[in-house]
Amino acid sequence: MTDTPSTGASSAPGPAADPVVITGTGLVTAGGIGVEATWRAVRAGRGTAAADPELADSPVPISCRPPSADAPVRQGWRLDRSTRYVLTAAREALLEARIEAFGPHPPDWDPARVAVVIGSAAGGISVLEAAHRRLLDRGPQALSPLTLTGHLPNLSAAGHLSLALGSTGPALHTSTACASGASAVVHAAQLLATGACDLAVAGGTDAMATALCSAAFARMGALSRRTAEPATASRPFDQDRDGFVLAEGAGVLVLERASHAAARGAPALAELAGHATTSDAHHPAAPDPAGRGLRTAIALALRAADTGPDEVGHVNAHGTGTPLNDRVEAAAIRDLFARTPPSVTSAKGVLGHTMGAAGAIEAVLTVRTLLTGTVPPTANHHRPGPDTAGIDLVTGHPRDDAPRLALSHSLGFGGHNTVLVLRR
Known part of the structure; x- marks a missing residue:
């Protein structure tokens, strides 16, 4: 994992006695x-x-x-x-x-x-x-x-x-x-x-x-x-x-x-086990090419959930289809989860980029993956490139899976990074 700065980031304080x-x-x-x-x-x-x-x-x-x-x-x-x-x-x-x-x-x-x-x-x-x-x-x-x-x-x-x-x-x-x-x-x-x-x-x-x-x-x-x-x-x-x-x-x-x-008597579909937000402070529109903000957000969110990268079974990626975002996000996933690569998908191949709605939509889809044991495919992915290779991207058809812990990544113009940790 990367070093976690003491400034420019926020996360949940740790696992709560009464989880959300x-x-x-x-x-x-x-x-x-x-x-x-x-x-x-x-x-x-x-x-x-x-x-x-x-x-x-x-x-x-x-x-x-x-x-x-x-x-x-x-x-x-x-x-x-x-x-x-x-x-x-x-x-x-x-x-x-x-x-x-x-x-x-x-x-x-x-x-x-x-x-x-x-x-x-x-x-x-x-x-x-x-x-x-x-x-x-x-x-x-x-x-x-x-x-x-x-x-x-x-x-x-x-x-x-x-x-x-x-x-x-x-x-x-x-x-x-x-x-x-x-x-x-x-x-x-x-x-x-x-x-x-x-x-x-x-x-x-x-x-x-x-x-x-x-x-x-x-x-x-x-x-x-x-x-x-x-x-x-x-x-x-x-x-x-x-x-x-x-x-x-x-x-x-x-x-x-x-x-x-x-x-x-309400159903508990999933637990929001952890979360974190960071800022790149790099560029108005482009992500930090080293992905430091995203990597820190992942580390902080996992810490808040009292878990580690080896426990993550699935990542619902931000996955915009833009050259810079996908390169940075793929590298972060590849590096941080190298020992036990999680399944990865992006819904934007199907739904497009819904801007401010994307993080919430993808959180809902991540809950559905946890509930159904199904990872949807990343649409329109035919040729992995050298800058995005090495991640376990689900393509072509849905994959039967049973992750108990999943991440949902959201990145925004201005260098905003938010990571949600969802647990079944």
Whole structure:
């Protein structure tokens, strides 16, 4: 393992007497509405990217866009897509946790003891883009009075969900780019550990398949240019990878202390055994080429879980399909787990890159791997390159496996690294 710096990193303090468990999960992705639909899609290992009419004038006119998600609230059509996604995913997650929170009656909980922590990279960006076009075309009087409440990141994510649930505990927004959803899970676990809440609804959402975001990412050179074959464009860890496919979606997890879940008779799907966050302090967009921040986050998260690398059976990788990310992440996995290589997969070959939602979506998929004993394949991986070889990447078909301990990696622009340790 690498040396662990004493600054620039945070992690859980160690295994808790009353561990944090996941009691519910919900997803909205290009694979479908709901966990089962998405799980079937990632198990099938076929990319969902397609030509996107909304991006017809973009330099890269493809995306991974979910089916239409009707928010389970009145006048949901007025909300940004990202808000509709997270409300839909939250409803599924709470139902699995045996809580009816969107019905005609208030849920059976103390609303002051419920926290909402949702991450996003861009907030209600489609609302903002539409409002800006209206301002330029028709002047300020054409703006909706709901422009800011639809766009502001705190409202488009945690705020509107807290309103829908009637929860009066902490309602927080995290924004660590592509690690935002995983960061939200970490913050929720910390709130539970300090006793600030009894139940937390945590996750991530983003809807950045917009003209502005697509063009900006294209100018950065971050997007795959395989527009003639969009379903095979996203190629995590492949020799021929050339960037990610922009995607939308949301992932939500319900977190509780184990004793609270047991008292309710709620299912403990998995334990959040440890977590850690670090910063690269290297570059606004590129990862540290030595992967020091990621390696430290892995070490800290394993320490927090009171375990070591030999116990890790599976890694759900960030795996964007960009040349730099995949090289750095593969090297970290190859080096840190050399004695007992874990199975590795990336869902982005199927679902594209959902930005601030990715960490939460992939945490849910990691829980599914632990529950089912199945590792989904990394789609569109055909040629391992010298810079990503040496890891046990699952490709082609799902693999029957029975990991008891798994990691979910999330990396974001700005050098954010978040690692979650999940235990069956």
